[in-house]
Amino acid sequence: MTKYMPAKFESKWIKNWDKKKIYKTESVKDKKKKKYILVMFPYPSGSGLHVGHVRIYTGTDVIARYFRMKGYSVLHPIGWDAFGLPAENAAIKAKKNPQDLVPRNQENFKRQMKMIGLSYDWDRELSTADPNYYAITQWLFIQFFKLGLLYKTQTPVYFCPFCKTGLAEEEVLPDGTHERCGKPITRKLLPQWIFKITDYGDSLLKTLNTLDWPKGILEMQKNWIGRKEGIEITYDVVQDNEKVDTITCFTTRPDTNFGATFIVIAPEHKFVTKILQGKIKVDKKTKEKVDEYVKKSLAKTDLDRIAEGKEKTGVFTGFYAVNNLNGRKMPVWISDFVLSEFGTGAVVGVPGHDVRDFQFAKKFGIEIIRVVKDKDGNAGPIKDEKDVQEDEGIMINSEFLNGLNIHKATKVMMDYLEKKGWGERKVSYHLRDWIFSRQRYWGEPIPMVYCEHCAKKGISWYSLHKNDVLKKEYQSNTKLYQNITERWGKNSKDMAGWFPIEEKSLPLKLPYVDNYKPSATGQSPLAHITEWTQTKCPVCGRKAVRETDTMPNWAGSCWYFLAFTFWNKEGVVKKKGEQVSRLWANKVKNSVKKWMPVDWYVGGAEHAVLHLLYSRFWVHALNDMNLVNFREPFMKLSNVGMVLAGDHKKMSKSLGNVINPDDVVKEFGADALRIYEMFMAPFDQEIAWSNKALQGAYRFLKKIWQIYHSIDNLTNNAKDEDKDLLAKLQTTIAKVEQDITNVKFNTAIAKMMEFVNEWTNKKLSEQNAKKFLKVLSPFAPFITEEIWQSVFEEKESIHLSTWPKVVIKTTNLRIKIPIQVDGKVRDIITINKEMSEKAVIEIAMNSQKIQKYLKNKKFKYIYIKNKIINFVLLKK
């Protein structure tokens, strides 16, 4: 008998499948019979495929293969998330231009993906750094710009001094470090492109419950959006009984407003700016103190703020705000515990019912009033942090609210404040607008130019197009029309002189340059290439300059799932000057309609509020623009757990604990690697690498090899076939099928192992042996193909065959059932599935073991058909 030597045949099949294009996407005939199975595409950065990649790609591959065999048209593509920091940092480290390095990495990834037998349709391979691809990314940028969702403004941003680039909120880790490089982050004031994702907060929240996603991810998105209903209350600010200004505070607890004793505003608040600019007069000493405090807090990094903990700091402005409810004059303080980005950047302090307010009041000797009594009716003074009462209770000391519970009181107060014109109901979000500029080389150039001449004249794209686009396309959708108009109004001043480049000049190519390293100035390396930056104004034809910031890493991945539906080997926008809008209208819309949404998306949970939120946002906006006909891109989502090293640490070069898939395949073959990673644990759980367990997977495959090459296990004569084994085959097929669709690959493989164990000393007909081979094939595509074509001499690939049907014969099946006495198993008997209850009980009662317990006792019994018998002894 030949030995199982995967190296002998695996590479043969790779070539064969490639040549015959057996994984080519079938076109969709019936939308109900299509499956778009997508796995998050990789950054082709460092040293090739990680065993963690192997796990996620194999799992998704199993699903795709299964649906193909079930007769679905399956779209299962892959590409490269080539732009962005990971690739660029790797290139800098290797002292290579990313334009040269990245394609090389891609080739290596591709070789390894084929090596482990992934069934991608390589004709649809795409790269986000391909000009044919980013021509469309840039075009989409322009569409979002036109919708008013993208605008440029001076903003304080998170800035990574190491990567020398601005970052989005989501890229900053809780400890104040950069998600990509782990270095501490500071803030910097930079002109930035801002994506107004907050306008889609409600929209993104609304359809969340239509998604079949892991609960945790849905919760994370919900919390990240963080919708809060509250009210903005505007207070008059007075000095010596004279009104000098107003301050508006956002609160979700207006019910406690009779207990408000002070106002705190963020150091960035405009009232503070007015003081510092002298627009509001204060004495010299106060101004100095305010100035000092503000400077100090703005200089703090996030790390400093965290290190400082909950210790409150602040400075008194000398002003008072008047609470209209009771005429109380509340001192106005400045403190950096108030966030300028949330609500209005101003907080009304209710120290009796908010721990932070309490800490502040306590530290600066401000009065503390109780306006809610707790569950136990406690209405005593609040002296300690423990006494602060934030939860349920009944209102006291609050005039017309007294006696109401806090929820009712909140509503009554809101109505009252609105009626009086002192407040207005508002919704606030935790979600912040998305900073879309990166001061880096390796990204899509932003397709915008700035014309100083037009800027001076106050001409903006919005002012030029006010009457055409907006009116025609969006007027029917009132809410959207209103939003767009509002955004245009807000943006037009900042955006004077900014125009998108003409569509026919897309793609705006990223120039190949020698100096691609980030500069310390906070400017992109592109800013130094004058021949690239200088251009003509598309409006007045005078000299203009290009935007030199690039788009963030996330841009390309926000629509790649749409691209796969129509992409082909040659790229798509290959003819110079081909209009993307025409391409979209003719080709894209149509293919997207056929394939989208993605039926099943697989990826790591780390993208919960990054890629998964950004992509949803793009699709929502594209849907509003009528560029796609659906609102949610990913109907079902599965997560994958990480693959750790054997020591339960993350694999890293510096720790020397990295497992290279190339080595594993060389020694054990791709199938063993696949089976091992699918078998180790449930798919969404993390696993630690174990060479021993890998051996187990290898042994399993070896056993299969032997069985299929042994005349003791196979027969041409159906009569010689073992009937119990045949029955087991049927349950195995059913179980594997069910487990694949439930992402329980581990138990699917366990079941197949069980079947093979039983098979070792029994015979199966060739016809049924082929069925088992098919069931195994999504997991182990190489060995199954080899046996299929060499042992059974089949001419067409097993991967083009159809999934076996389950035929369960129920008659005359012998099964074992336990017999309990008082809930404890005392014996196990064998019965026929069709036996009557009476017959079964008779067998049970004839058991000596059972008789021992029932002798001279009164009892009743409970019989669950084909499951269990329980004899219950009755007390006298």
Added chain:
RNA sequence: GCCGGGGUGGCGGAAUGGUAGACGCGCAGGAUUUAGGAUCCUGUGGGGUAACCCGUGGAGGUUCAAGUCCUCUCCCCGGCACCA
């Protein structure tokens, strides 16, 4: 602090309220081998010679029957967090 997910042999993990520990690893004994590795067979939750008893983080409860359902509680992991 808030929101999610979990606690089952020596280990990874199985169990529509119905035989707890499938399957794999490891371990033990045996076969084969000059030896080791590899391979194959048998056994393997704990206690007990045995009959049996005890066992799914802990304490209660519901049920003929609870890892699974309910109440309380402890611990671990992930996310968010000075968000008013």
